[in-house]
Amino acid sequence: MEEEAGEEPVLDRTTASKDFHFYHMDLYDSEDRLQIIPEENTSMRREVVQAEMTKDPRGEGERKVQRDLQEDVDDLVHLYGLEDEHELGDEFVEESRMGVSGYLPYGMKRRDPAREQRDWRLEGEVAEAEDLGYGGWGLAGQCQDLREAYRYTHGRASEEYECYVIPEEEDEEEAEDVFCATCKTPIRAVEKAFDEHKEHEVTPLNKALESAKEEIHKNMYKLEKQIIEMENFASHLEEVFITVEENFGRQEQNFELHYNEILETLAQKYEEKIQTLGQKKKEKLEALYGQLVSCGENLDTCKELMETIEEMCHEEKVDFLKDAVAMADRLGKFLKTKTDVEISAQPDFEDQTLDFSDVEQLMGSINTIPAPSAPVINPQAPNSATGSSVRVCWSLYSDDTVESYQLSYRPVQDSSPGKNQEVFTVTVKETYCSVVNLEPNTQYEFWVIAQNRAGPSPSSEHAVYMTAPSPPIIKSKEIRSCEEAALICWESGNLNPVDSYTVELTQAETPEASGVTESVVGIPTCESLIQLQPRQCYTIFVRALNVGGPSTRSEPATVHTTGSYFHLNKDTCHPWLTISKDGFTVVRSERKILAKELLPSKTQFTRCVAVMGNLIPVRGRHYWEVEVDECLDYTVGVAFEDVPKQEDLGANCSSWCMRHTFASSRHKYEFLHNRTTPDIRITVSPKKIGILLDYENSKLSFFNVDISQHLYTFNCQLHQFVHPCFSLEKPGCLKIHNGISMPMHVTFY
């Protein structure tokens, strides 16, 4: 069987080898190898080879070598069967690459009788392989081709090989239905049970397919993203490209300009120098000439004197003496005149120095550019400031080259124009600067100067920027609320006025609230009435705003929209009353007696010992409770804010009250408005009075809370807002409960 299986591929392989030989045989010189390859090697498959040769127009020598090489393999295949061929093929390729050394262990492993022959042959092959190394393309290229050839043959052989050796593979038509995650290959479920996948993690094929698809989609997405990034990057590069061109073009122009200037300057200097040089030369020559002339004259004079003296020597004694005296005078005179033998002009060129400083300066200025023009400072961008910083931006003319900017600023203070404020300066490279450590809610004047090596620009215009305000301070103790709204007051937190305030509210502690923050913006004053949802808890922040932007958040305040919540207004409090620390217990003590009479007041109760609460001005329903002593004389109810403070509660048209008086063990309950009361008797004295103010139905109701008893209801026309009132006619105390939800029973009134 082995033989048969081997039979057919041989032919194919040979053909394959032939194709393969076309590529490279002319790349190296194969002539030498003819001797190396033993003759007998080629004889074994002669018929086949001859058949090929008829097709092949090439020279037999070249062909033969190649054929021999191939046939070596083929023969071996025949000798050792497919398995061997497979190994041998690999080995051969290996051999070609590595030389002899790789072979021996292989040979040792073999157990067949044909071993020697093969060894011998392989030696030949080695020789050939070495020989191949001398070819122009070296071993690597050669081996590549060889490998291809063998891969082809091996591919053919291995199909049969697989069919034979691994019979399981015959079931391949049966589809794989699971995917082995470990081997990353689809397998059939049955294989899972007993195969190598036994220990492996497998998933259904569909699922594996899904996840593979998903993976691919992910990768595609990544690739898409990468494409976009690369495109962006490319366009960015283009921009940079253009910028580089522009910048270099500008610089070229600049250089040209400067070099021309320098050349001109040098030429001018040369002219000047030459001229000066000529002048000097002329002057020197003239001086020398003058000297020469006078020297010649002197010479003549000397000669003449000599001659004269010589003549005199030949004269008579008397004449000689006469002349000699005259001559001596003349000679003495002449000798006295100093003969100038100093050369008036040196032949050297004294002025060696050449002044190139201006040229140097020009040279130096080649790389610099003109000083920049004044930058343009931007007006303040909205919301760009914080309480301690502003972000100042400016721009430059595009032709300017700027190394840095000097940003100067000082606070604007119109109050003292004479006094110069300290100017601060910072140097930055960018065309913006975040200036920090400023005072909040303050105007600052900014101006900027650009500079480069050539010098500074003129100053920009002055721009006024403003820091954001300080956060406001919520007056937590003055927050009033009801089920529908809250009245929030705050202190500005800033000395100078701000533009407006923003109230931010976050519903808390409910699962459906989801922490969404609502904002009420543009509040001009330091208080705001905020509409809210009933029976919720809100966290409230306030921000102050000016042109610079918003302040940071104020400290939070918490508002519960359960019932109505108010504080007592201490300004209204009669001096005999004291309000407890928590603000909700009103005490009239025994001892407090005023020495002097109180002056009538518009805000403070001066007659009845009362205090007023600050109820939120919302026309809804408000409910609160008052805890009283059964024997205490008290008055509770509501009154307009401007209720006459020197009258008793209930003694006018501005107040509606329940009054309890306890005298001679009898309780008297009055429901007073404008000094009148209905005649009502109550058998059980309330310890806790519920008061329901209902603007919508114009009603004010009183209840005995403990027994849910309705006591009385006023029908009152409330044309303005009323406030809770509490009065103590005798020493004692009452306790106010608010911020509580309305009991069920009061909803009937």
Added chain:
Amino acid sequence: MALKQISSNKCFGGLQKVFEHDSVELNCKMKFAIYLPPKAESGKCPALYWLSGLTCTEQNFISKSGYHQAASEHGLIVIAPDTSPRGCNIKGEDESWDFGTGAGFYVNATEDPWKTNYRMYSYVTEELPQLINASFPVDPQRMSIFGHSMGGHGALICALKNPGKYKSVSAFAPICNPVLCPWGKKAFSGYLGTDQNKWKTYDATHLVESYPDSQLDILIDQGKDDQFLLDGQLLPDNFISACAEKKIPVVFRLQEGYDHSYYFIATFIADHIRHHAKYLNA
């Protein structure tokens, strides 16, 4: 207990009806008025019993008090029975307006010849509620009672004698202390004989003293210009004092200028309906 509908009129979305039936307690045909609010069409409603005063039938309240709107809004079924047995042919039953016909005083008579028929207390507290509960969409657990004058007395004693049976009680110008007033003395001696202790079991002021500490919110309106108040027939102060003593919650409102009439009732009927609705609909 066959009911015979005498009349039915739509009123404030509901129906004002009058029925007649044979009363076992009273041994005669009795009429009662019942108002079914719109809410009764879809579910059970609380029942509020109204007891009328001397000389009245089931008609006075339903035609004069104007209670329908409030009852309709609060979803209350309001039952107004007659004030006494009628047509029993008892000698002297029609002799005076304050005794016999139209003046049952909501007691169970023990004296002849009244004891066979004049069992108004059992009728309004037992027979009638059973009939109503069986025939109309009422919630038997939610029941209150109120009345006027003699009916105010009736409402008070029904509530005070049956702690917990009625969620609330209220009254217009009730006869608060019948054992001490002329009407009461006449009626009680006639129906109950001379035993004053028997009388006291039907006297609200006396019943307060034995009333257990149970929550009962009593609302009483009294016209200040009520002639019967001035005549000492009603004696609310005695009742109030007793209640104050026993800490039974009463709000007693002496209404300036009002008399004993249905005009007075009509003025404050809504307050009373609300008072009951507060407990019945709580």
